[in-house]
Amino acid sequence: MAAKKKEEVQPKHIGLVQNDSWLEPFEDAIRGRHEHAVWKLNQLTRNGKTSLKDFASGHLYFGLHKQLRGWVFREWAPNATEIYLIGDFNDWKEDEKYKCKRIAGTGNWELKLRERDLKHGQLYKMKVKWDGGEGERIPAWCTRVVQDETTNIFSAQVWNPAKKYDFKKKNFKPKKSPLLIYECHVGMGQDAEKVGSYNEFRENVLPRVIKDGYNCIQVMAIQEHPYYGSFGYHVSSFFAPSSRFGTPEELKQLIDEAHKNGVAVIMDIVHSHAVKNEVEGLGNLAGDPNQFFYPGDRHEHPAWDSLCFDYGKDEVMHFLLSNCRYWLEEYQFDGFRFDGVTSMLYYSHGLGEAFCGYPDYFNGHEDDNAICYLTLANKLIHEVNPNAITIAEEVSGMPGLAARFEDGGYGFDYRMAMNIPDYWIKTIKEQPDENWKPSSIFWEVKNRRPDEKTISYCESHDQALVGDKTIIFRLIDADMYWHFAKKDVNGVAERGIALHKMIRLVTLGTINGGYLNFMGNEFGHPEWIDFPREGNGWSYKYARRQWSLVDNKDLCYHWLGDFDREMIKVVKSVRNFQDKPVVEIWHNDGDQILAFMRGDLLFVFNFSPTQSFTDYGFLVPTGSYDVVLNTDSKDFGGFGFADDTVTHFTNYDPLYVNDRKEWLKLYIPARSAVVLKKN
Numbered sequence: 001m002a003a004k005k006k007e008e009v010q011p012k013h014i015g016l017v018q019n020d021s022w023l024e025p026f027e028d029a030i031r032g033r034h035e036h037a038v039w040k041l042n043q044l045t046r047n048g049k050t051s052l053k054d055f056a057s058g059h060l061y062f063g064l065h066k067q068l069r070g071w072v073f074r075e076w077a078p079n080a081t082e083i084y085l086i087g088d089f090n091d092w093k094e095d096e097k098y099k100c101k102r103i104a105g106t107g108n109w110e111l112k113l114r115e116r117d118l119k120h121g122q123l124y125k126m127k128v129k130w131d132g133g134e135g136e137r138i139p140a141w142c143t144r145v146v147q148d149e150t151t152n153i154f155s156a157q158v159w160n161p162a163k164k165y166d167f168k169k170k171n172f173k174p175k176k177s178p179l180l181i182y183e184c185h186v187g188m189g190q191d192a193e194k195v196g197s198y199n200e201f202r203e204n205v206l207p208r209v210i211k212d213g214y215n216c217i218q219v220m221a222i223q224e225h226p227y228y229g230s231f232g233y234h235v236s237s238f239f240a241p242s243s244r245f246g247t248p249e250e251l252k253q254l255i256d257e258a259h260k261n262g263v264a265v266i267m268d269i270v271h272s273h274a275v276k277n278e279v280e281g282l283g284n285l286a287g288d289p290n291q292f293f294y295p296g297d298r299h300e301h302p303a304w305d306s307l308c309f310d311y312g313k314d315e316v317m318h319f320l321l322s323n324c325r326y327w328l329e330e331y332q333f334d335g336f337r338f339d340g341v342t343s344m345l346y347y348s349h350g351l352g353e354a355f356c357g358y359p360d361y362f363n364g365h366e367d368d369n370a371i372c373y374l375t376l377a378n379k380l381i382h383e384v385n386p387n388a389i390t391i392a393e394e395v396s397g398m399p400g401l402a403a404r405f406e407d408g409g410y411g412f413d414y415r416m417a418m419n420i421p422d423y424w425i426k427t428i429k430e431q432p433d434e435n436w437k438p439s440s441i442f443w444e445v446k447n448r449r450p451d452e453k454t455i456s457y458c459e460s461h462d463q464a465l466v467g468d469k470t471i472i473f474r475l476i477d478a479d480m481y482w483h484f485a486k487k488d489v490n491g492v493a494e495r496g497i498a499l500h501k502m503i504r505l506v507t508l509g510t511i512n513g514g515y516l517n518f519m520g521n522e523f524g525h526p527e528w529i530d531f532p533r534e535g536n537g538w539s540y541k542y543a544r545r546q547w548s549l550v551d552n553k554d555l556c557y558h559w560l561g562d563f564d565r566e567m568i569k570v571v572k573s574v575r576n577f578q579d580k581p582v583v584e585i586w587h588n589d590g591d592q593i594l595a596f597m598r599g600d601l602l603f604v605f606n607f608s609p610t611q612s613f614t615d616y617g618f619l620v621p622t623g624s625y626d627v628v629l630n631t632d633s634k635d636f637g638g639f640g641f642a643d644d645t646v647t648h649f650t651n652y653d654p655l656y657v658n659d660r661k662e663w664l665k666l667y668i669p670a671r672s673a674v675v676l677k678k679n
Contacts, residue, residue, distance in 0.1 A: 015407025016400050019451040023399060026362040030400065034408045036368055037375040044314070044376075052380045058322035059239060059330075062108075063141035064118075066160045071113040073100065075139050076315060078107025079288035080128050085111060086136070087124030087155070094127055107315075120162070123155040130287025135278065137285055138237060140292075140319070143330075144248065145224045145240040145280075154226060154236070154280045157243075165252040167259075167332055173387045174264035174334050175215045178578035179414070179514030180568055181266075182214040183461060185221055186245045187228065188529065189519065191547050193540035195228070198250040202257050205519075208547070209263065212522065212561075213568035216264040216389070216514075218337050220461075222251075222327075223270060226280045229531035231461075233339060234306060235270045236281035238323050241331070248331075255332050264334040266389050267327055271320050271377075272340030273306040283307060292316055301343065303351055311344075311369035320373065321380050328384045335381065335389030338412075342395045344370040355396045371410065378411030389413055391455055402452035409452075414513045417454040419447055424458055424503055428474045433495075433609040433671075438587045438594035441607070445510040446582060453513030453578075458503050461518045464529045472500050472524035472560075480526045484556045489637075495609070497556060498638065498671045500524055501563050501631040502605060505673050506594070508571060509603045511578050515571075523550040523561035559637030566636075570629045570675055574599045585618050593668070597621075600678040601628075606668040612641070615665040622662045624649045625676040632672035641669040648676065 016030055017023045023030065042048065044055045062074045077083060083100040086092045097117070100109040118124075123146070126137045138145060144159035189205045190196035209217055221232025224240040232242070241251050255265045274292070278284040282292045293299055293307045301308055310316050327333045342350040347365050355361070374392075381388045392401045392412040403409025423444045427436060448454045459471045473480065475496030483490040489497075504522075508515045526549070530542035550557045571577050577598060585595035585602070592608040595618050602620060606613065625648045632638035650662030668674070 029362040030408045037372045040372050053383050056321035056325040058318050059326040070115050071118050073111040075109050077286035080286035082129040083109045084127040086127045089122050118158050120160045122158045128286050143239045145237045146243045165249040167256050169259035172259040177576045180214045181216045181218050181516040182209045183218045184519040188543045198246040198254045202254040210261045212565045218266050220268040234275035236275045266335040267333045269336040270339045272343045273301050311373040337391040341392045350396050375410045414453045414455045417456045421459045436607045437589045455514045455516050456507050456511045457516040458507045466528050466530045502673045520545045522564035523557045563636040602676045605673040608670050612669045614667050617663045617665045619661050620664045622650050622660050624679045628677045629675040
């Protein structure tokens with residue numbers, strides 16, 4: 001007789017609650033969200049008979065595809081009554097040869113053409129008709145969109161080059177120990193007053209990133225967007241890389257070159273909303289404004305002037321999941337930073353909400369459809385590429401975003417530590433230097449959930465936009481224009497240079513996952529970002545990065561750039577630095593001193609603007625210590641008050657002999673920080 005099968009015992013608590021007992025009152029909601037995702041996963045995969053990757057294959061079916069004999073075009077447009085392809089191949093007129101047929105029993109349309117009916121480079125659109133109207137539309141699944149320089153009109157483009165790009169670097173695996181991200185924008189990555197290209201970025205900017213020691217670039221504004229000044233966040237064509245920067249092959253070459261140099265490439269993906277445009281975008285593809293988007297009050301985003309996806313529709317889930325797979329496979333992106341996750345999670349989009357405690361995350365105002373989509377997107381991405389990187393840009397603090405799916409989490413690898421840049425800008429704006437408290441600084445840069453990895457950063461790209469200020473501009477402001485030459489540095493500039501380095505060092509030194517810097521901020525790029533618009537005469541003057549400033553050895557910028565490079569080098573010298581415990585050695589808010597260790601590295605900060613200390617003692621592991629980085633070094637625009645060539649030895653104390661600790665005494669100049677390595 002067969003042994004009776006042992007009954008499976010359900011664990012007392014789901015993983016999220018096991019890791020945080022304060023979540024216990026909300027366990028039913030956490031389980032409910034998890035079970036919703038499991039149910040949807042089973043539905044989409046027919047209870048595991050297929051994979052999520054198989055489901056997310058819409059890009060292989062819809063859109064325009066070259067086949068062995070001819071072409072096939074397909075589009076999902078359930079409300080349409082007729083669809084024609086029009087273009088420069090038929091003088092942009094309706095032609096029965098280019099008329100699509102509805103596939104019986106579906107909302108899908110199909111057109112099959114001979115090979116000679118379409119040629120590489122030709123422009124086209126759909127002419128869509130529906131009950132009561134008609135209009136020209138760019139297909140939702142098209143992979144190439146171009147803008148006419150004279151008329152500014154966007155059109156889809158037949159893209160079938162004779163030579164496909166062949167990636168030279170195969171099976172690239174990102175380095176994540178730690179993940180050091182250089183956030184960048186291809187168009188504004190050039191010194192010239194123009195839109196930069198993929199090739200120019202590969203030739204001019206990527207070498208800088210490699211030299212500086214970053215191991216990942218996070219590229220903004222890849223998905224096609226009608227308005228350049230939207231920073232890429234009002235997307236119209238989700239499968240088309242922006243042609244204003246160059247061709248698909250040139251983007252692939254950029255990614256390949258990064259991979260060959262050990263640099264991962266992740267994409268700033270926008271699935272939180274879509275541009276309202278109807279001719280260029282998805283706003284009214286076939287007479288039904290709700291085809292892709294929520295109906296009623298949830299249709300439009302109240303703050304972003306955009307449209308909100310209906311994540312409850314399988315067809316929308318199909319579209320967005322296929323989009324994730326497409327970028328991973330077609331362009332070999334290494335993952336995504338998901339924009340606007342807070343907006344997706346809540347019916348209110350997080351607007352006007354304080355999020356003061358756990359009840360605020362489980363009070364019934366969360367969009368379970370969006371939560372389910374994000375969870376399945378993470379499962380899909382890691383199914384396609386187990387080494388992929390996913391990051392959530394989320395400001396509310398929703399628990400579980402970067403926790404494992406099995407624990408009831410949403411499966412992101414990291415979440416952005418958005419509290420840190422908010423803290424720094426608030427401190428700089430509101431607190432005089434003598435009130436900066438090391439205890440507060442230390443708490444803020446380490447404020448995160450223990451079961452979730454974060455990406456720490458000092459300032460966001462939003463602070464570089466018109467109406468706000470970067471850290472360097474908050475610190476120095478107009479004096480950057482007059483006192484940032486080495487021969488004419490004043491006290492304001494000296495303070496700004498010193499604090500810029502210290503802020504970065506304490507933020508990077510306490511990471512538990514990764515660190516991010518926006519392009520140019522590492523060397524204190526001056527001024528704001530202002531894309532061409534009517535209000536500035538359509539100028540590109542501020543929509544660029546002035547690399548000439550950091551290259552000029554007569555200016556102070558290169559000090560900051562050099563420090564950033566050495567700071568990253570020090571952190572990378574410790575294997576798995578991000579996983580080393582952050583051990584507090586000492587803090588004293590009166591002295592404004594902070595010290596902590598990570599592995600064999602000792603970080604010491606003196607935030608006092610006026611008080612230097614001689615023989616300041618720290619109880620540390622016994623041994624000798626050498627200086628590996630000093631913000632006050634003359635090489636980085638400091639005063640060079642300390643002799644960094646000296647090896648520092650600990651001093652015996654019988655009280656701590658059993659702890660194997662002794663006193664290390666250091667000279668710590670005002671407004672400086674030093675990193676020492678234990679020998």
